[in-house]
Amino acid sequence: MSSTEIDRQWTTRLRHRVARRLPPEKMLPDTQPAYVASWIYVFGVTTLSALAVVILSGFILALKGPQWWHTSGIGHFVNSLHLWSVEIFFFAMVIHLWGKFFMAAWRGGRSLTWVTGVVTFLTSIATAFTGYVSQTNFDSQWISTQAKDGINSTGAGSFFNVLNFGQMLMWHIVLLPLAAVILTAVHVLMVRAKGVVPPFEEKVEAR
Amino acid sequence: MAGSLLAALVSLDGPGHYFHWHWIDISYANLTVIALMVVAFVAALFAPFPGRRSKKETK
Numbered sequence: 001m002s003s004t005e006i007d008r009q010w011t012t013r014l015r016h017r018v019a020r021r022l023p024p025e026k027m028l029p030d031t032q033p034a035y036v037a038s039w040i041y042v043f044g045v046t047t048l049s050a051l052a053v054v055i056l057s058g059f060i061l062a063l064k065g066p067q068w069w070h071t072s073g074i075g076h077f078v079n080s081l082h083l084w085s086v087e088i089f090f091f092a093m094v095i096h097l098w099g100k101f102f103m104a105a106w107r108g109g110r111s112l113t114w115v116t117g118v119v120t121f122l123t124s125i126a127t128a129f130t131g132y133v134s135q136t137n138f139d140s141q142w143i144s145t146q147a148k149d150g151i152n153s154t155g156a157g158s159f160f161n162v163l164n165f166g167q168m169l170m171w172h173i174v175l176l177p178l179a180a181v182i183l184t185a186v187h188v189l190m191v192r193a194k195g196v197v198p199p200f201e202e203k204v205e206a207r
Numbered sequence: 208m209a210g211s212l213l214a215a216l217v218s219l220d221g222p223g224h225y226f227h228w229h230w231i232d233i234s235y236a237n238l239t240v241i242a243l244m245v246v247a248f249v250a251a252l253f254a255p256f257p258g259r260r261s262k263k264e265t266k
Contacts, residue, residue, distance in 0.1 A: 037259040039251035091240070095248050 022193050030191075035199050043096040046193075050089035051184060053162055055177065056182055057082040062173055066136045093121060105197040113190040120183040130172035133162055145167070 006012055060078050061069055069075035097117070106114035133144040144162045151157050161167055223234045 034259075039254050039256055040248075043251065076258045087240075091244060091247075094244055098244075098248050128234070163236065 022189065026195075027189075028193055031081075033196065033198065036175055040095075040099040041196070043092045043099060046092035048184070048188070049097055050085050050092060053085035054082065054089055055181070057085060058173065058177070064102055070136070072177050086131070090124070090128070093124070097121065097150055100197075103199070107197055108194065110190070110197055113187060113194060116183055116190060117188040120180060120187055123176060123180045123183060127172060127176035130168045130176060134165065134169045134172045136165075 006134045057078050061082055064075060064078075069079040100114070100117070129147070133147070147162050148157065151160060151162055160171075223236065226233050226238055228234055
């Protein structure tokens with residue numbers, strides 16, 4: 001195979017593109033700019049950490065099942081861990097969103113980073129919602145019966161039936177978490193590729 | 208014992224309490240979480256970050 005043919009392979013082209021846009025020193029940097037030393041930059045990482053706990057506690061809940069999380073002491077603990085890590089996840093993500101909004105973090109060619117963050121936020125809301133209707137208790141029955149009319153009025157009820165427990169559980173433990181994790185990974189890689197948005201430049205008063 | 212002390216701090220055994228103002232209708236629990244997020248946001252902007260030198264020191 002000639003070198004020209006090798007250069008035209010999609011694997012070669014993809015490797016070169018990835019290496020160009022995300023070299024190792026950008027992927028795992030040694031230092032960050034001085035302006036990153038602020039508490040407002042901590043909430044993105046807090047969101048990621050909470051997501052890790054959400055996924056891990058979700059794995060345990062999936063392994064053991066509803067009878068376990070409703071009746072045993074450890075089951076109650078892991079169920080609560082899942083709930084409270086979701087609370088922290090949203091708490092930190094909303095503050096992260098506020099911070100990035102007021103920094104206009106879409107500046108400098110970072111519009112797709114902002115957009116992936118917004119889509120991840122919306123996906124997370126859908127994931128949390130399907131979790132609430134999959135609890136297998138009176139709370140989930142109440143939420144699903146209250147939500148059905150609103151969702152059916154949009155037309156989405158034809159393929160997304162909140163009264164169908166099996167469907168809601170599958171959306172909650174397969175489709176939506178997969179989407180949320182992939183979107184989060186893409187979002188973080190974009191932050192790595194473009195770097196953290198710098199602060200606005202200070203205006204120098206004319207004398 | 209510790210559980211009952213924690214439970215006594217905020218009783219969740221009953222219907223929720225709601226804040227009404229014109230068209231706004233929100234539970235006090237959700238309102239408290241939103242207030243805490245605003246507090247955390249403002250604190251994050253102004254609280255000194257460990258290890259960061261102030262502008263005076265860098266001049």
